[in-house]
Amino acid sequence: MSTQPARPASFDKLGGLSYLNPAAPEPWSSFVEQIERVRPYLGSLERWIETLKHPKRTLIVDVPIERDDGTVAHYEGYRVQHSLSRGPGKGGVRFHPDVTLNEVMALAGWMTIKNAAVGLPFGGAKGGIRVDPASVSKGELQRITRRYTSEIGVIIGPNKDIPAPDVGTNAMTMAVMMDTYSMNRGGTATGVVTGKPIALGGSLGRQEATGRGVFITAREAGRSIGLPIEGARVVVQGFGNVGGIAARLFHEAGARVIAVADHTATLVNEGGIDVPAALAHTAANGGLAGFAGAAAIDIEDFWQLGCEFLVPAALEGQITPQRAERIRARVVVEGANGPTTPAADDVLRARNVLVVPDVIANAGGVTVSYFEWVQDFSSFFWSEEEINERLERIMINAFNAISHVATEKQVPLRTAAFIIACSRVLEARAERGLYP
Structure with a gap:
């Protein structure tokens, strides 16, 4: 009988419960409370606010692999698409032994807000696998990544949902995900993920x-x-x-x-x-x-x-x-x-x-991910100087807009950011209407 490999005994001491905070509230509850705090500022868009408290799509997948010793191990994976009202989903993939669906839902929700606050044409998504990357070999990690990509392949794509690196993942993880997706589709699709190596369509300045x-x-x-x-x-x-x-x-x-x-x-x-x-x-x-x-x-x-x-x-x-x-x-x-x-x-x-x-x-990462996505579609790549100049301009403009709303309405910067983002998302939701 196979089980997921046990967490190393040193993990809680070095990277887990003592380092984090076991008494913290569930992340999704925090996200919902943040949404509720902007309700008074939404005007006629308030009728759509429940949209933000219900992820559009949640996928839970089993990720079985054959380990190096011949045993079979099962890992649990997730991909949550919180909102697609303003564009394809966008958000990272986290490999961590404490990943939960609740956490991934909250992270997807924050991606919705982040992309809208900065003005990027994306919705919010997030993914994860409950695994400690340090507890598996390089070959096992690649097999986990490929199986996970195949399992969530039905809902990701350059125009559907674009993963990126997060905690426990990196450019090579994205290379494996891109290759797996491309092999299953029968053609190279560099735009399916961002944060890739430069040789595979990655962007300068992304790291x-x-x-x-x-x-x-x-x-x-x-x-x-x-x-x-x-x-x-x-x-x-x-x-x-x-x-x-x-x-x-x-x-x-x-x-x-x-x-x-x-x-x-x-x-x-x-x-x-x-x-x-x-x-x-x-x-x-x-x-x-x-x-x-x-x-x-x-x-x-x-x-x-x-x-x-x-x-x-x-x-x-x-x-x-x-x-x-x-x-x-x-x-x-x-x-x-x-x-x-x-x-x-x-x-x-x-x-x-x-x-x-x-x-x-922390919206700089997804902003340059957007640049990477655009460059992959056009097959035309910018210099690192151009990337950093565009990033700085977008970040400054977004901060100034949020700061202006905070001053105007006498609210914290977070509430101001949520007012801008929620208004943009819910306006798109209202304009699109309900189908069917």
Whole structure:
């Protein structure tokens, strides 16, 4: 009898329950509460609001593979299309041992809001497999990816739903997904996924896009309250493709990154961490643990460090009301999806902490994914300089629009972003009508 491989005993200690927050509310509940908070601002579109609380399509798939030792293992996979009113679904695929349908639903919902808030012609989608990539071999991981792609192949496609990398996946995962989809369709379809290797139709600038977007919105938020980046103290949770890139850009702009955390260690150096050295150490050792340029502290002490910018760039549910009471940052810039619970949002607002919400702060990745999708359709590719210029322009314009609504209606930036996004999605839903 075969079962899914057991999670490594070290996981909870290094990357699971102690690092995250087991008491956090279910992500979907947080998303629904965020939707409810914009109800008073929707006018005649309010009659469609229930649309946003019901994902359009939810697919649960069994992902069986033959392991290297000849046994058969089963993994559970998901693909949720939250809304397709404004265009094809768009959202990443997460490989993580704690992936749940509830989480994937919420992430798909946030993608709907994010794409609409930035003005991209996409709906929202998300996928995931409950698997620890470190617990399987490279060959097993490829077989998992191919079987999952085949199972969800009925609902994805360049004009239907376009996956991308997320936690536990990368450009090579997307290469395997693209190849599997193409083989099943009998022709190469580069536009079925984004975040691919450059050789397979990927876009220059994509790898750094999310972290770059976090930095751009942090800079613009700072300008809006007279807080310059140069000389500012920065604390970053998550030191991977988002947090690590953002930390490097802060460092290059003259900020002082005083603390960083990942699933292996939480480190502080009030004099400033050598970010390039920390990134090199992480690349060589798989994590921050053992980095000599900073001292280890407890994760709970991390949240009360005095700083100007706090960047949670790990997973959802990190900033609870209890942690929000201890935060000593002036600006929280959400590099992760859903890191702040609605109740914690209220605490931070009462304490006059400016929160730049995930749906704008980390939208750089999906924005450059949009560029990649467009380039694949046209088979004409832009330079990295062009990519970064277009990204900066879109991010600044989106932030300014959200900031304007926040000021006009005297609401937090998150509510302002949801007002803009929900209005756009529901207007499209109303214009399309119901079929049949």
